[in-house]
Amino acid sequence: MAPTGRHRAPAEPPSSPHDAVLAAAARHPGRRRFLTVAAATAALAFSTNLPARGASAPRRLDANLIDRDPFTLGVASGDPMPDSALLWTRLAPEPFEADGGLGQRRVTVEWEVALDERFARVVFRGSAQALPEYAHSLHVEVAGLAPGTVYHYRFRTGGWLSPAGRTRTAPAPGSAAPSLRLAAVSCQAYQDGYYTALRHVAEDDVDVVLHLGDYLYEYAVNAVGGERRYTGTALPDVFDRETVTLADYRLRYALYKSDPDLRAAHAAHPFAVTWDDHEVENNYAADRPENAVPPADFLLRRAAAYRACWENQPMRAAQLPQGADARVYRRLHWGSLAQFDLLDTRQYRSDQTYDDRPHAPGPESDDPARTITGAAQERWLLDGWRGSTALWNLMPQQVCFSRRRFAEGADAPLSMDAWDGYRASRDRVVAGARSAGIANWLILTGDVHVGYAFDVKEDFDDPGSRTVGTEVTCTSVASGRDGAERPANWDTYMRANPHLRFYDGRRGYLRAELDRKAARLDFRTVPAVSTPGAPVTTAASFVTEAGRPGLNPV
Template identity: 50%
Template sequence: MQLSRRNLLIGAAGLAVAPRIPRRHGDPFTLGVASGDPAPDGVVLWTRLAPRPLAEDGHGGMPSRDTEVEWQLAEDERFTSVVRSGTVTARPSWAHSVHVEPAGLQPGREYFYRFRTGGYLSPTGRTRTAPAPGTAPGLMFATVSCSNYEQGYFTGYRRLGEQQPDLVVHLGDYIYEYAPGGYKAASGAIVRPHTEGHCQTLTDYRRRHAQYKTDADLRALHALAPWIAVNDDHEVENNWAGSHAGTSDRPGFAERKRAGYRAYYEHMPLRRASMPRGSRIQLYRRLGWGSLATFHVLDTRQFRADQPCDDGIRLDCDERLATGRVLAGPDQRRWLAAGLRSSAARWNLLAQQIFMAQHDYHLGPGKEVLVDTWDGYAAERDRVLGDVVASGARNPVVLTGDIHAHYAGDLLTNFDDPDSRRAGVELVTTSITSDGDGYDDPAGRAVELAENPHIAYADQRRGYVVCRLSAQRLRADFHTLPYVSRRNAPSTVTASFTVEDGAHRLTRSATPAPGRQAVAVAAPR
């Protein structure tokens, strides 16, 4: 359903005017609205007040005092049937962000929500609750990751919105921390510059998040459907690991991590349980979708050891094989194993950030791997996949981002033996914009897949993955865009795979899924 301005205004009278900020400050809802972490009886509703989103002090042009914000949740777009409402305080200490968690909602249904303060009404958002336990209606969800504002337009978000997904799973790198021009795409082109400076302070991260949300396509996708979001590295710093800084040689990493996490929470529809405490944030969590699916959301940054062999792509790095090297960490590993053992869901979806399967970049003897991925923590990967197999959990599927390319493959208990037991499958979404336009290289792809026979598909272009889930099968359509350096790129399904219930392996499909395919439309001006 299209959220029309006319219908929004018809229902505007249902909210009492609450003049809490002077109108001279301007519209405070420039960053839009969002929802997330749906449960059968509730969901998170989010906004942040920022009449001047890029204000230099990081406070979005808001006065340094508490502001009361009204909110409404309704069964219809016109707000003629309001089921929950209230007032919440937006505090300057949290950048005037708002996180509302209405409870007692009906499972498996669509709702509409909005906010108001100072005579200003927010855009209307659409959300939905998860189905009731024991029910298994179909689910259409999408995975996205890696949106670098400098390196392209977020057309992929728009094309995904045209698919009308029930749920969006964001797998990290929602922002990039680099100074303008600090990360060069292959083309070297900067489509639109970052705010000044490399993000180091809370003000820096707040301004960078706000800049990303000035993108109309990103705001529209947030307002369309609930998100399940988890960060990767660039929300703080490239390739950081646990208590270890990434590629930056700047001092004060703990302070940067604390600032990055706080700004991430301020700008995402996360529950209060994820409110950061110092330099820690609780991001691994579990969300059910009736009896059809459980999303086991993993955190692959906070608990890991430093990358081996001085990071990067390394040939014959024996350090990565050490049994004591951890990535998920013991507490998260036990949590995941227990959740898989007790899961009654038909599909168990592990939403995480980095490539899990072995990925050998070297043709011939020896292994050349990217040690920032699970390849840099091979023993930990063996432990986790062993836990998956031992749990007996039905239909494990790993959802991955980070690598700026599409991949689909089988997860093996021994990647050096193509006939070894299948532990599940992995679906990797490419970037929305990171690394620029991308390219199609059939010859290079053929060599890569020959060296990695458990990988069935690779594509270096930009895009997203749309999954249609039923009790019988999962279907994944890999969408690609030919360019992101210009607006209004079309989206094409370049590969489709199915996983049948109980199969633990991918089957390539010959044709795109019917209905709700993306088409090119005029870009907003």
């Protein structure tokens, strides 16, 4: 989310190490993207010592020689499935050093899964190699688990034992799961405040947490941690610059995961993670950067960011990047109760129009060829709806789907970075939901640093048109600093958008509870993030009934 416009790469050929690649692409336009991605992949492999085919493995480090706690970044689990769990950790006895304090040695790590928190009933155990090529991260996919079951897990290396984590598997495929309770979070700029909302998420009784993007921010963090205003040990200078390289992004994840509230939320619940722009760079669009950077250089940066994201998140092997590409859109199920279609609205989108500034709809933004998802992901989404047998169809994604006028009047400006800047793309998705007979469509959104509740209209120009779904935004964990219950534009937005049923500008998270009759949506807010430990309250609650789209206040 950015309040200002963007600058595009200049038309004239830039001076760059990748000039030859770009020149070849210019001679063969259809191959341009392939060549730039290939250049980024090759450069990334060269610069980060990725294991080459046939190369020998790095030497093993005797774990008994590790003299500091290597589990400083905590543990996590992700993408719950009926028969498996993804378990994550990353070894880093010195998390603020580029190599995490382990150099270029591989480390053997043992893991175990139990039915009880005391690990008296261990049901699975094994070992895995933490490799320096992947920043000593582990992504263990444990198969053979029972559906709908809570498990506890932990890791061990040498004499060090990790914190214990708690996860759960999804209900059996097609089973009539009676309920689902989830939390949705997004936008946690470290320098904007404490992660108090995540501590409350950790203590909440939810089955899964959806992280909807902007897990980290690329902007510099000063020695006092910005709004955190540290008075003790200063942060290293390595954080006081924008992230560009793989080492930068790895270190930034280490900084974010140094927060105890974030680690607590990960340890308490399985996460399903997608990304937005700041995991790479503000408001980037596919291979187009925000600023005047040659495309091949930007794709090298994107490759580094995607790689570091996978290394530091509880994502499965299917999400492992291939150079500058990674497929993070994916589908999860909660028995026959809910289908999750997690989207990626950054990697495949058309470039923002009108210099990415607020603008009334026009011929550029309304070009029917424009897409925010890319054609392949759009087909995947609509095909998935046609095949869905779930009662609730959830669409966790990044930017506002519903129309959001910034002023009153038909020519009011809209966000060119959100679905308002891709109205043809939105129309196709709405038509696809209607064609598939999706009756209970719940869109979960991040990005905007406020809590919104929208009735999704078949025709946003006609307030009386049919309501086809519900969209809720989960505000931010920290981004935007403390915020206010009623921001200065509250009255304007509520008048300009009759389908907007709720608007709150404080930090927090969204809690949703779905059953066979209705979905209850609770906007959970904290009064401040500039100081730690604030209490949480429910600012508002709504219910949308199964088979009757639309928000009803509780």
